[in-house]
Amino acid sequence: xxxxxxxxxxxxxxxxxxxxxxxxxxxxxxxxxxxxxxxxxxxxxxxxxxxxxxxxxxxxxxxxxxxxxxxxxxxxxxxxxxxxxxxxxxxxxxxxxxxxxxxxxxxxxxxxxxxxxxxxxxxxxxxxxxxxxxxxxxxxxxxxxxxxxxxxxxxxxxxxxxxxxxxxxxxxxxxxxxxxxxxxxxxxxxxxxxxxxxxxxxxxxxxxxxxxxxxxxxxxxxxxxxxxxxxxxxxxxxxxxxxxxxxxxxxxxxxxxxxxxxxxxxxxxxxxxxxxxxxxxxxxxxxxxxxxxxxxxxxx
Amino acid sequence: xxxxxxxxxxxxxxxxxxxxxxxxxxxxxxxxxxxxxxxxxxxxxxxxxxxxxxxxxxxxxxxxxxxxxxxxxxxxxxxxxxxxxxxxxxxxxxxxxxxxxxxxxxxxxxxxxxxxxxxxxxxxxxxxxxxxxxxxxxxxxxxxxxxxxxxxxxxxxxxxxxxxxxxxxxxxxxxxxxxxxxxxxxxxxxxxxxxxxxxxxxxxxxxxxxxxxxxxxxxxxxxxxxxxxxxxxxxxxxxxxxxxx
Numbered sequence: 156x157x158x159x160x161x162x163x164x165x166x167x168x169x170x171x172x173x174x175x176x177x178x179x180x181x182x183x184x185x186x187x188x189x190x191x192x193x194x195x196x197x198x199x200x201x202x203x204x205x206x207x208x209x210x211x212x213x214x215x216x217x218x219x220x221x222x223x224x225x226x227x228x229x230x231x232x233x234x235x236x237x238x239x240x241x242x243x244x245x246x247x248x249x250x251x252x253x254x255x256x257x258x259x260x261x262x263x264x265x266x267x268x269x270x271x272x273x274x275x276x277x278x279x280x281x282x283x284x285x286x287x288x289x290x291x292x293x294x295x296x297x298x299x300x301x302x303x304x305x306x307x308x309x310x311x312x313x314x315x316x317x318x319x320x321x322x323x324x325x326x327x328x329x330x331x332x333x334x335x336x337x338x339x340x341x342x343x344x345x346x347x348x349x350x351x352x353x354x355x356x357x358x359x360x361x362x363x364x365x366x367x368x369x370x371x372x373x374x375x376x377x378x379x380x381x382x383x384x385x386x387x388x389x390x391x392x393x394x395x396x397x398x399x400x401x402x403x404x405x406x407x408x409x410x411x412x413x414x415x416x417x418x419x420x421x422x423x424x425x426x427x428x429x430x431x432x433x434x435x436x437x438x439x440x441x442x443x444x445x446x447x448x449x450x451x452x453x454x455x
Numbered sequence: 456x457x458x459x460x461x462x463x464x465x466x467x468x469x470x471x472x473x474x475x476x477x478x479x480x481x482x483x484x485x486x487x488x489x490x491x492x493x494x495x496x497x498x499x500x501x502x503x504x505x506x507x508x509x510x511x512x513x514x515x516x517x518x519x520x521x522x523x524x525x526x527x528x529x530x531x532x533x534x535x536x537x538x539x540x541x542x543x544x545x546x547x548x549x550x551x552x553x554x555x556x557x558x559x560x561x562x563x564x565x566x567x568x569x570x571x572x573x574x575x576x577x578x579x580x581x582x583x584x585x586x587x588x589x590x591x592x593x594x595x596x597x598x599x600x601x602x603x604x605x606x607x608x609x610x611x612x613x614x615x616x617x618x619x620x621x622x623x624x625x626x627x628x629x630x631x632x633x634x635x636x637x638x639x640x641x642x643x644x645x646x647x648x649x650x651x652x653x654x655x656x657x658x659x660x661x662x663x664x665x666x667x668x669x670x671x672x673x674x675x676x677x678x679x680x681x682x683x684x685x686x687x688x689x690x691x692x693x694x695x696x697x698x699x700x
Contacts (some may be wrong), residue, residue, distance in 0.1 A: 216574065257563075258560075303644070
């Protein structure tokens, strides 16, 4: 009896030794990972750890200092804008703010990529727009302008626009930030649904742990502080949950203090800056160093 | 400067090269911008042009009366409007009203990630955003200049008819006799050149905005200043060129 054929994972994105420096500051330091077809790949990490910078390298908006980024098997770091556009036509992107064209209606926004990249008749485009808006629960809003709808609705319109051409790959930058829990669940459900129905590969950048564990099939976490710009954990959601790294656990559990220290007082900040314990009382707080205020009456 | 020249090169490609390869810019967007940049500026241009013609006729009649030469007022109004004042002052109005709006709009689009979104959707921002604005300005500024010239002459006629006892037919015939067709054409050529500089500078400054709402405000101010100075320098250059031709 022949053994069942094994399904080999098909890499959609391959990142190898990605380094990005801004002046002397290294934001990404030797990042390597692979995203396979059908994955919902979550990039996690604290604010300012380089998640969005990494995403901008994946979509070709930024060029790395060194390293390689392959999307659909093609090296993107050396491509000119026309060659990059051929790749970009195959993926969609949901921006953190939605990034909708303010001068266009919701319908025109969703129709924009279809009008620009296909030769479909206007009737067909209108139908497609209605369908995409129906998917994100916004049918009937075609003629509204972005300024007339809420932040959560803008994100859903951004999602409708990102999936307008049924892309093979969807990038999502903080898709649930600023949304209420119900709307967060709706956006997550939409992402999972699209992945399952269309066989779409999704890359999500988020620091919303609930959402990340709900939708992610594979995850990486970027470090902060001394481990800034490196991957400190990677694996399936279960592997990340059970990860022994205390920084990962602090992030998952949302603890204020831990390997990323809690800084509340002046001495905490001075300790972290100088690396030495600060004096109990700051020189500028000592009574002899204080400038007398005008309204304080002299005792002499 | 290199970025500005690159934008100009890119614009020329999307205007004259790309349409031959089937990548045409959107005519709908051009008309939309023509309304924003030109049609909505009509009341302001009309008011300014009328007051310029009116003032020009008043001031000149005051001096020419001393010489008994008030009959030359229509000549002076038509020639100075067609050659110089019309193109320059209407360009000033359009810079203050429309070029600043273009910079502010593009700058806001830049800081709210709209331009990056276009790039990620594989839509070239120069083709989609800049070409319609430049084409609209190239059409509307000369059109507004011609319109402003006529309104300015109406302003001059008001003074001549109302205060100087110059008949309407005399005013028209003297205005037409005094001005050569080249005076009108040179004004239109000037406004076409101004339109190119003003629109490209306004667009370039908008695309280069950094740093949120404050950056948008700063760039809008510098855009208006740069547009005005470039327009005045171009005017001096073109006037000298036409003078020696």
